[in-house]
Every structure is written in C-alpha cells, then in structure tokens.
Amino acid sequence: DAGVIQSPRHEVTEMGQEVTLRCKPISGHNSLFWYRQTMMRGLELLIYFNNNVPIDDSGMPEDRFSAKMPNASFSTLKIQPSEPRDSAVYFCASSLAGPYGYTFGSGTRLTVV
Amino acid sequence: ELKVEQNPLFLSMQEGKNYTIYCNYSTTSDRLYWYRQDPGKSLESLFVLLSNGAVKQEGRLMASLDTKARLSTLHITAAVHDLSATYFCAASVGNEKLTFGTGTRLTIIP
Numbered sequence: 379d380a381g382v383i384q385s386p387r388h389e390v391t392e393m394g395q396e397v398t399l400r401c402k403p404i405s406g407h408n409s410l411f412w413y414r415q416t417m418m419r420g421l422e423l424l425i426y427f428n429n430n431v432p433i434d435d436s437g438m439p440e441d442r443f444s445a446k447m448p449n450a451s452f453s454t455l456k457i458q459p460s461e462p463r464d465s466a467v468y469f470c471a472s473s474l475a476g477p478y479g480y481t482f483g484s485g486t487r488l489t490v491v
Numbered sequence: 492e493l494k495v496e497q498n499p500l501f502l503s504m505q506e507g508k509n510y511t512i513y514c515n516y517s518t519t520s521d522r523l524y525w526y527r528q529d530p531g532k533s534l535e536s537l538f539v540l541l542s543n544g545a546v547k548q549e550g551r552l553m554a555s556l557d558t559k560a561r562l563s564t565l566h567i568t569a570a571v572h573d574l575s576a577t578y579f580c581a582a583s584v585g586n587e588k589l590t591f592g593t594g595t596r597l598t599i600i601p
Contacts, residue, residue, distance in 0.1 A: 411588060421579065421591040434588060469533065471589075479524060479536040480589055 380404075382483035384470050390489045396458040399486045402451055403472030411480065412445055412455050413469040421469075427453065439464075460490045493518050495582050497592035504570045505600050512565040512595045514580035523556050523563045524589065526579045534579065537565075567597070575599045 383402040391397050403410050411426040425435040427447045435445070442461070447453040457464055467487050473480040494517040504510050514523070522541055526534040538547045540556035540563060547554050551574065553566045563580055577596045581589040 420593050423588045423590070426588050471534075477522065477539065477541050479539045481536065482526075482534040484533045 382470055382472050382481050384468075384483035384486050386486060387484065388487045388489075390491065391460055393461055393490055394459040395490075396456065397460045397464075397488060397490075399455040399468050399470075399488070401453045401455070401470030401483060403453070403470070404474075404481055405451065407472035407474050407481075408450070409473045409475070410447060410453050411471045411473075412453070413471065413482075414466045415469060415485075416466045424455070424468075457488075460488075462490045465489050493520060493582055493584070493590045495580060495590050495592040497580055497595055499595060500593060501596050501598075503598045503600060504567070506571055507569050509569065510567050512567075512578055512580075512597075514563040514565070514592055516561050516563075516582040516590075518561075520558075520561075520582035520584055522583045524581045524583070525554050525563075525565055526581065528577045528579065528594070530577075537578075570599045572599045572601060 385400045409428050412424040413421050414424055415421050422437055424437045425445045426433055430447045443457055445455045467485045469482050469485045471480045471482045496515045498513050524539055525537040527537055528534050538554040543558040545556045551568045556563045575598050577594045579591050579594045581591045583589050
C-alpha cells in the first residue's frame, strides 16, 4: 500500500500564477479531504469529497481556490491566481467508511513569492 | 459547529517524567483521534477512540476518552527523547471532516 500520494512535494511560484496540487488517495477509500496547515491558523479543512462528490467546501478561502475529484483515484486543488498569503503546507487525506483513521499524504509545501 | 481545544500548547518535559495532554471538544462527537507530527513531516495516526471509556495504549503513550465530559487525554509515561513532536487531537462525527485542536508541541529534555 503506497499510502496517500501527493505531488509536488514542494512548489515555489510567483504571485499571480496558477498552482495545481495533486492527490491520489488510498485505493478503496471513499472520502478525500484537503487540509491547509499554517503556523497562524493550524490545520484547516478546505474541502472534502465523499464518493467523488464535494460535500463541504465551506473552508475554501475564496473563489481563487477550486477542487475537483474526477474519479476515485485522483483529486486536484487549484489556486488561480496565487497570492503570498496562500503559502502553506497543503495536505490531502483519505479514509474508508467505518471506524478507521484518516491517512494523510506527505503534503505539498507551497511558497508564493 | 464542532470545536476542539487542546492544552497545553507547549510542553517541555524531562526524560523519565509523566505528563498528560488534554483535549476538549464542544459538541457530540463519536470519534476522537490522536496524531503525531514531526517537524516538516506529515501526520501519523496514533489512536482512534470510538466509545466512552475507551482506552488504548502503544508503548509509552496511552489515550482515553470520556464522552460525557467531552474529554480525551493522551498520557505520556516515562518520557524519552524520541517522543518529542507535536501531538494533535481531532474529533469527527462519523466519517465527516476531522476538526483539529491547536496541537501540543512536546519537547523532551535529557
């Protein structure tokens, strides 16, 4: 089991550019979550999907952020245009229905300059 | 809205000592989780607690859950340097989103 796979591991981009973060959940997991971690705000849920359907996107900061899950094995989080305040570590996590833990990916460290 | 509070935020302990991290949550939750995060790393699942009175232990760490008090504790016994990390508790209702506490940064001093 390769776990939750995120790419890229690090991303440095200039303000105004589009950024796309990618996530492959664990096979068979039916829920997928995108979290953002910063020193100031801690771990914040951005959006989560259940069976590829977005359930709660209330944590998405603004219209510059969008997320998709076209199939059970892939999700993207896009920021367009990016701003320096978007700099953070973005984690993807997946879970299986039932009393199990959530498995986190290794994260993408985004720096917007 | 579910809220999760942890304390203390920072904890500096001597090796060999015992201590407890506390986690309170605001509304009914049927699942409580503990995670560990090392600097620059991802979150590693430690425990999943599902019912009132649940107790789980792994090595020097023991977690418990009191759903009536809406309180979970993570007890560290005879701390060793390898336990230095940030510990998060999180709560959820079913398989919905995890709501995280602020984390406790634990430093074990030789």
